[in-house]
Amino acid sequence: MAVSMLRMRCCVSLHASCSRLKRARIFLTLGSKFHCSAPASSELLFSLHKRGVLKDSFPEKAAQDQLPRLLQSVPQTVYCGFDPTADSLHVGNLLAIIGLLHFRSAGHHVLALLGGATAQIGDPSGKTSERERLSADVLEENTRGIRESIQRIFTNHEVLFHDSSTPLGTVNVLNNRSWYKSWGVVDFLSETGRYFRMGTMLSRHSVQSRLRSADGMSLTEFTYQVFQAYDFYHLNQIYGCRIQLGGTDQLGNLMSGHEYIHKVTGEEVYGLTIPLVTSSAGDKLGKTAGNAVWLNRDKTSPFELYQFFLRQPDASVEGYLKLFTFLPLAEVERLMEQQRENPSKRLAHKRLAAEVTKLVHGKEGLESAKRCTNALYHSSVQALEQMSDEELQELFREAPFCELFLEPGTTVIDACRKVRAIPDGPRG
Known part of the structure; x- marks a missing residue:
């Protein structure tokens, strides 16, 4: 166990100290291998890195050595999670969906996981305060809106963008509420808690930044990485999922999932991160930042x-x-x-x-x-x-408006003057 923990700390330290240039060299080295063979899966990682869709991988050495061969062997299953904290996803989430679409186009199977359970816990990553607790009705409505949005985008991609001569992988939209609703808290902690170490959990960047904040961090938020790790494990056991996609702010959660699965099963799994979408001023786009551009028509046309x-x-x-x-x-x-x-x-x-x-x-x-x-x-x-x-x-959704009752004989010009749409002037 001590050796395993030392290896984990070394990987984390190495990852934190690697420059962007070094990471680019790693992926470019992988890319030079991909160009030697024809299958779509063999060029996938190189292409995604060259487009900027992929940023980091974990564990870095294993992903460099083993993941390309794994993707070329047989179709793999890849997942990405979306917590339904609003009734629509936004442009900040779109890149994660596009990542899944690239994998599906290469023949791999993809899972879009809706966090009907984890949305009640609240992911502390990138947050300065605890997420407001959502009611069951709101969560259900949010989940429905996001599910429809994801399914619409996958359908549009299949119909309008995909080359029909290349077989697509399957796609499933799941809700982690389905496997947590039968768990009791004592049973869940007894089953999973023994595989997590406090020192490792406390070392996560998302935890450290929240502990230094004025309000600190609640126990609820602290356990989020346990639930996300168990999600990865569940999908690994039921669907054979070995790859998780997430934003760069999710790296700590991806590491927790890798560590948990490796301890329980001995199997190697992988985390791939995508860059966060930022505004021209460098601010993260999203609901928390207050600058979200939504993917559902009723919120952003x-x-x-x-x-x-x-x-x-x-x-x-x-x-x-x-x-x-x-x-x-x-x-x-x-x-x-x-x-x-x-x-x-x-x-x-x-x-x-x-x-x-x-x-x-x-x-x-x-x-x-x-x-x-x-x-x-x-x-x-x-x-x-x-x-x-x-x-x-x-x-004209954001345009100012004025209501008035029109008397018989009112002309358009009169109406415009009454609402001060045009300046008063001589009549006639």
Whole structure:
């Protein structure tokens, strides 16, 4: 046990001290091997790293040596978790879904895990205060909204983006509430708690940062890594899952899952992290930061999503094309060259906005976004005439409004003057 703990500490220390350049060399070394063979799985890790979708791996040495061969051997099962703390996912979560889509396109099986149970615990990672407790009704509503969003995106990808000549892996959307509802607290702690060590748990960055905060950290939040570790174990036992995707802020939770499974089963499993999506100011995009761009139409319309990506700074657009679209990298390079030749046309921005909107909302959503854009920014009367009531409400959702009762004989000009939409002037 002491040797095992020493090995874990060494891995953590090595990971923390590695520079971005060193990690890039590791993946590029892997990538040079992938180019030697033809199967899609053999090039997957290299491609994901080159696009920027993958950031770190754990355990680093094992992932470098064993994971490429594992992915080439037989289809693997990969999972990523999403806690339903709101009734919609946001752009900050989209990159994790895209990671799953890349694995599925390469023939691997993917699991999207909804944290109906873990959302009640609250993940302390990246948080400065404890998450507010959610009622059962709110959790159920949130879970339903996120499930529909994930299923819609997977369907859009399969129909609009995937090459039908290549077989897709399977996809399942699960809820961890289903395996926790029958556990008693004493039984769960007796079964799992003995495999976790306080020193290791306390050393996690998410725990350390919360312990130094003004409010400290509750026991509930402290146990979150135990539940996420057990989720990985359960999926490993039932679905043969050996790979977990998560944001870079989830590295400590991924490490806990790896350690728990290795202690219980002796099996090697892997964690892969994806970068956090940040604003141009460097702030993390999400609900906690208050700058979320949602994936459900009732919270962020296709038009608003389209405009979010259309307005990205020039310096961000190439990276976002690699991260958020499935365009071949050679096509991204051609787009950027065209943009540099004629920046005013914003071809790269428009393609980025169109690809993401189509993935999230389908073809109809993209057409809706274009109609609203043409009506609002290009003074297209035809586009305005074609807009539905829903689109008009979405377009002017944040606009100020005024209610008034119209008397018989009131003209449009009179109405506009009453609500001060136009200045008063001579009548006639």
